[in-house]
Amino acid sequence: MKLLIADDEKTIRAGLIKILTEHYPGTLEIIEAKNGEEAWTHICEQKPEILITDIRMPKMDGMELMRHVAALEEKPAMVVLSGYEEFSYARESIRLGVVNYILKPVDKQELFQILDSLIADIQEKERTNKQNLIASALKGSMLQKDTLQELIRNGAYRIAQCIKPSDKQIANLITKNHAFIIEEKTNSLSLLVPEAERTALFSELQAQFHIIGVSDIIRNPADLQSCRTHAEIVSFVRFFSAEKRLVLYEDLFEPQDQAAENRSLESLAVLVGTGDKTGIQRMLSSLFSFESESFYQNMMGLYQISSQIPSLLMTFHQYIETDPYLSMKSFLLRDMDRYTAIAELQKDISDLVLYLDILLQQRYSEYPFIEQALVFVAKHFTEPISMATVANHCSVNYTYFSEKFKQVVGVNFNDHVKQLRLEEAKRLLLQGCYKVYEVASRSGFGDVKYFMKAFKEATGLSPGEYQKRCNTQ
Known part of the structure; x- marks a missing residue:
């Protein structure tokens, strides 16, 4: 951390450097300036975090220096050290953002107390900024690679997914071990943990969490997202072992050729609305059958299911959004960290799907081609499909199809497809790795101008504004 001393008296500068170097060994990089003009040059070039300045100096006095500093977007914390106690100086200093006004001769303990507070505040701000950067990167925003690379270069890190936290306060414990909170939910905590502190931190955290899943070591910023996924996958061991806590x-990990078999919720979605309750239950039993002796195969199978839940909910979003029971079930299913038993997860998916089956069966009983159309659209909405294409697929007259689709689904065909594409566009924007025209193409809009107009009408924000707002929340 850099501290700049601006004073025209050489003996005062030397005295301050001596006491600060002795009191803060290895903490402060001290820069000195003999006048305000020289101090301003150092501020612009070296960007110190703390400025200690006298009032009366040649070339540029302390008040003028502070006016320059106050106009900066990123400015050092300012402490005035002066032999003048005139109220006008103090009042103007406060107006310019000075945090403390100390009279000469300097009381060392008073100075140390002020600097201790400033250093703690600056370190906490730096920590929060890094934490927000990491969280934004995991949300999918564009990585600030230099900052992340510097963080990783200073030591190896892992991501830990901690499930079911206790009510105890653990913020001090995390800070003490130089870890970062990258996401905090009701039922989980995601941490970026320095490898050097891992053993000490986890020995204390194990008593406060049901399970801690830990990724492999992050080698570069590009590994951040995959390591987050790895931590989530191994946290699923809670479903298969009561003994493993860390x-x-x-x-x-097992090689890819030994990974779990494919488990698809798409085949389950196809049955919804058919009234085949036995078939749905049989499919659910098959999906949630984990008989492998390999923890890794079972965890990968469950991860496949969990990662498809958002798509399942998207397929039936128009019913979920308008039905209180379905909305409640959807809310629960979006938080995998709340579950500690497979039976709980299976029951919630089963409840949602069987309820949807009854609801859709009632709506589709007279017009079965509507279900066929919805399944087709859910698979192909990112492609250039039209209502004529879907009506032909269902072997139904175009005009009749249009009328009954709106009657049963509640919105017209084009609005339904547009809503699916908008939700997909939001998902892609949050990944942060696509340009707007690429999002338009990948979500099915094609025409970027139409996409931007539709997106602004639906959200009140441009795609870029939406991405920025979500990644700063």
Whole structure:
């Protein structure tokens, strides 16, 4: 941390440097300036975090220096050290953002107390900024690679997914071990943990969490998202073992050719609305059958299911959004960290799907082609499909199809497709790796101008504004 001393008296500068170097060994990089003009040059070039300045100096006095500093977007914390106690100086200093006004001769303990507070505040701000940067990167925003690379270069890190936290306050424990909170939910906590502090931190955290899943070591910023996924996957060991409380990804990982078989919720969605309750229950039993002796295969199978839940909910979003029971079930299913038993997750998916089946069966009984159309659209909405294409697919007259689609679904065909594309566009924007025209193409809009107009009408924000707002929340 850089501290700049601006004073025209050499003996005062030397005295301050001596006492500060002795009191803060290895903490402060001290820069000195003999006048305000020289101090301003140092501020612009070296960007110190703290400025200690006298009032009366040649070339540019302290008040003028502080006026320059006050206009900066990123400015050092300012402390005035002066032999003048005139009220006008103090009042103007406060107006310019000075945090403390100390009279000469300097009381060392008073100065140390002020600097201790400033250093703690600056370190906490730096920590919060890094934490927000990491959280934004995991949300999918564009990585600020230099900052993340610097963080990783200073030491190896892992991501830990901590499930079911206790009510105890753990913020001080995390800060003490130089870890970062990258996401905090009701039922989980995601941490970026320095490898050097891992053993000490986890030995204390194990008593406060149901399970801690730990990724492999992050080698570069591009690994951040995959390591987050690895931590989430191994945290699923809670569903298969009551004994394992702390699990490392490398301890359970198996080569890809031994990975779990494909488990698709798409086949389950196709049955919804058919009235085939037995078939739905049979499909659910098959999806949630985990008989492998391999923890890794079972965890990968469950991860496949969990990662498809948003798509399942998207397929039936128009019913979920308008039905209180379905909305409640949807809310629960969007938070995998709340579950500690497979039976709980299976029950919530089963409840949602069977309720939807009854609801849709009532609506589709007279017009079965509507279900066929919805399934087709859910698979192909990112492609250039039209209502004529879907009506032909269902072998139904175009005009009749249009009329009954709106009657049963509640919105017309084009609005339904547009809503699906808008939701997909939001998902892609939050990944942060696509340009607006690429999002338009990948979500099915094609025409970027139409996409931007439709997006602004639906959200009140441009795609870029939406991305920025979501990634700063």
